[in-house]
Amino acid sequence: MPGSRSGTITIIGLGSLLSERSCRLTFPSLTNFRVGRLHGYRRVFAHSPSIFVQRGIANMETLQMASLSAEPCEDSSFAVTAFEVPDDDGLGMEAFREREEEFELSMVSFADPSGGGHGMLCEASTDKAYIERWGQARFDKLYTAFGITTCWDWPKDSGLRPCATYLRHCALAAEKLGPEAHASFLDETFLCDRVTTIRAYLEKHPEVMNELPPDSLAERYSG
Numbered sequence: 001m002p003g004s005r006s007g008t009i010t011i012i013g014l015g016s017l018l019s020e021r022s023c024r025l026t027f028p029s030l031t032n033f034r035v036g037r038l039h040g041y042r043r044v045f046a047h048s049p050s051i052f053v054q055r056g057i058a059n060m061e062t063l064q065m066a067s068l069s070a071e072p073c074e075d076s077s078f079a080v081t082a083f084e085v086p087d088d089d090g091l092g093m094e095a096f097r098e099r100e101e102e103f104e105l106s107m108v109s110f111a112d113p114s115g116g117g118h119g120m121l122c123e124a125s126t127d128k129a130y131i132e133r134w135g136q137a138r139f140d141k142l143y144t145a146f147g148i149t150t151c152w153d154w155p156k157d158s159g160l161r162p163c164a165t166y167l168r169h170c171a172l173a174a175e176k177l178g179p180e181a182h183a184s185f186l187d188e189t190f191l192c193d194r195v196t197t198i199r200a201y202l203e204k205h206p207e208v209m210n211e212l213p214p215d216s217l218a219e220r221y222s223g
Contacts, residue, residue, distance in 0.1 A: 010119035011096065012036070012110055013081035014043055015068035016166070018181070019173035022220055023083060026099050033083040035181050036112035038121070042073035043189045045162040045198075046124065047152045049102050050142040055217060057165040060147065064161045066154075066192060068170065069103060071124040079184035081177070082112055082119050096120070102130055102151055126152045160192040162201070164211035165221050171202070171209065172223025 011030075016022045020033045045066040052058035058065035085096075097105065103122040110116050127150055131139050143151055154160045174185035186199035202208060213221035 007086060008084040009087045010082055010084055010117060012038060012108070012119040012121045013083070014038070014070055014078070014122065015170050016173075016220075018081050018170055018177060018185070019223055020081075020083075021222075022169075022173070023081075025220060026096060027083070027085045030083045030085050033081060034112055035177050036080050036082045036110045036116060037077055037184075038070065038080045038108070038110045039077040040072060040074060041070040041078070041108075041121075041123075042076040042194070043068055043070055043078045043185075044124070044192065044194060045167075045190070046071070046154060046160065046192045046194075047102065048148060048154065048160065049151065050146055050148060052163045052166065053146045053148060054142075056214065057217070057221075058163055062161065063159050064164050066160045066162050067166060068122075068189070069124040070121055076188070078188035079174075079177070079181040080110060082110060082117075101134065104129065124152065154192055156193050158192060162191070162198075162208075164208045165213045165217070167198070167202075168209050168211050169213070169221040169223055171198070176223060 011017065011027070013023065023030055023033065045068055047067060047069055048065045049067045052065055052067065053060065100122050102125060104125045106121050106123045107118050108121045109118050130151060171185060175182045186202070187197050189198040190196060191201060
């Protein structure tokens with residue numbers, strides 16, 4: 001699988017991986033952390049990973065349980081991060097695949113100040129594809145057992161909302177990347193309806209930015 005140079009793979013960050021600190025929890029040896037732009041995709045809060053429920057930061061009653069993914073969308077683009085990770089033995093990618101178990105991991109092109117390249121992206125998937133990859137038993141253990149009826153197949157009018165702790169983390173991380181990346185996160189990131197921007201959502205729900213993570217997750221979800 002191609003990377004930026006021999007023995008490495010480039011990872012593209014769009015949510016938690018906007019935070020270098022969060023990236024290093026999975027990839028302590030990452031290099032060349034930088035801001036880039038992904039064209040031909042839209043960033044959306046449109047699926048509900050089991051991990052938020054397991055960690056106690058999802059609110060299933062209000063449907064504040066969504067995470068971010070990228071989905072193909074012509075003429076759309078948004079700011080991302082990119083970085084290289086060592087992969088001489090494949091173990092780095094195994095850790096990433098487990099961390100991002102619900103996604104389609106796709107190699108896509110992106111732009112950055114040095115001209116860009118190809119990197120691995122967490123792309124939107126479906127419940128069917130998840131079960132085909134991991135098996136029904138894993139889906140039942142991680143989703144059905146927690147009362148989550150779907151990960152990916154939420155209708156646009158479902159009312160699914162971002163997990164508040166996670167949204168706050170991503171917004172803070174984007175702000176640290178600078179004004180352009182922050183504006184991209186606010187204006188080029190959408191709710192499940194694919195219409196409402198995160199800027200509009202936070203203006204309506206400013207309390208989200210006060211949603212502190214529990215102490216056990218403070219390092220992972222503090223921007």
